[in-house]
Amino acid sequence: MSLTTAPTTAPDRLSTSLSASILDLLLPHHRTTDRPDTPPGAHAFPHQLRQISAFVRAGAPVVLTLPGFPCKSPNPAKVLGHLPDQGERLSLRFLDSLCRAIGRIYPPGARIVICSDGHVFGDLVHVPDDHIDAYADELRALIAAAGLDRLSVFDLRDVLGDLPHAAKRAHVHERYAPSVEALRAEVRTDEQTLALYRGITRFLVEDTARFAGTRSALQRECRLRAYGVIQRSRAWGDLIADHHGDAVRLSIHPQPVGAAKFGIRLLEAPDAWTTPWHSAALRRADGTWTLMPSAAAAPLGHLVEQDGRPSHFEQRA
Known part of the structure; x- marks a missing residue:
């Protein structure tokens, strides 16, 4: 039975209060470029409150989906290799700790489905498919080895089995992706889409370790690829909605307050766009962790x- 049609099992007032308490556990980790004068409370996130309340009324575990953990950047100046490392280990433990915290105030608990999207746009970010498979397999191994049983990994193999990777990408693109023309219009008129387009373009430029042409030619080429990445990302999001339609949608990209997707910061970093798969982890002398390009660390x-x-790197005292 869909949660949207599930009968009410507790008074609405109680479920709303408990849902707000669950959301309060996520708010300190909200990834956003907004800088409100006063930190927003749970009431500022009506989409997430409504979704969490549906699980609470049904007495079911809260399910959250997180598209991300695709593959390591192909630029060796940013990462330490093509497999998950301490950045991913810390991030997975953090996500599991959120689920545990929810379980302490809501006994059915929570689980997070990591929707690993590397194969969706591997050709656009110039990462070999075998590296993407190895990355996702190692994620699953890390989750199992650490006993993080509130986490799971979902990727195109769960949807389309053993089809060739190019065929999988074509299937997802043809069925779900918006047109380039529609995206161009959105970039011209929507500030958040423009910020996403610029952020992805920057990552593509930074991730290109070798390019035969000029810097301006690289930027033009990456701007074109950025539209493709957004197309595939939107397509992946719609595919996830088909398979996990009731879930609370998390995002590794910054999201404005009140958006349908909740941006979540996995680890501390000086840039709101930095992720473990575009960087290396540095343990500071005081024991805290941050992310930065491997060449800088x-x-x-x-x-x-x-x-x-x-x-990872250990800072010298």
Whole structure:
């Protein structure tokens, strides 16, 4: 039975209050470029309150979906390799801790479905499909090894099985992607879409380790690819909605207060757009963690290996 048609199992006032308490646990980690004078409360997020309330009224675990964890950047100046490392380990533990915190105030608890989207646009970000498979497989292994049983990974293999990767991408694009013309119009008229377009373009430029042409030619090429990435990202979001229609939608991109998607910051970083798969983790001398390009972290500390692979940097005292 869909949560939208589930019978009410508790008074609406109680479910609304409990839903607000659940959302309060997410608010300190909201990823946004907004800078309100007063931090917004749960009432400023009606979409998420409504979705959480549906789970609470049904007495069901709150399900959240998080598109992301696609693959490592192909630029070796930003990351330590093509497999998950300490940045991902810390992020997974953080997500599991959120689910545990929800479970302490709401016994059915919560679970987060990580919707790994690397294959959706691997060709556009110039990452080989075998690296994307290896990255997603290692994510699952890290979750299992750490006993993070409130987390799971969902990717195109769960939807389209063993079809060739190019065929999977074509299927998703043809069925779900908006047209380039529609996106261009939206970029011209919508500030949030423009910010997303610029952010993705910047990442594509930074992630291109080798380019034969000029800087301006690279920027033009990345602007074109950015539209493709947004198309595929929108398509992936619609596919997720088909498979997890009742879930609370999280986003690794900054989102304005009150948006239908809730932007969530996984780890501290100086830039609201930085993610573990575009950077390396640095443990500061005081024990706190931050994310930055590996080339910037290297002069600050020494490289630490785990399981025979580069993991993170430790800052020198």
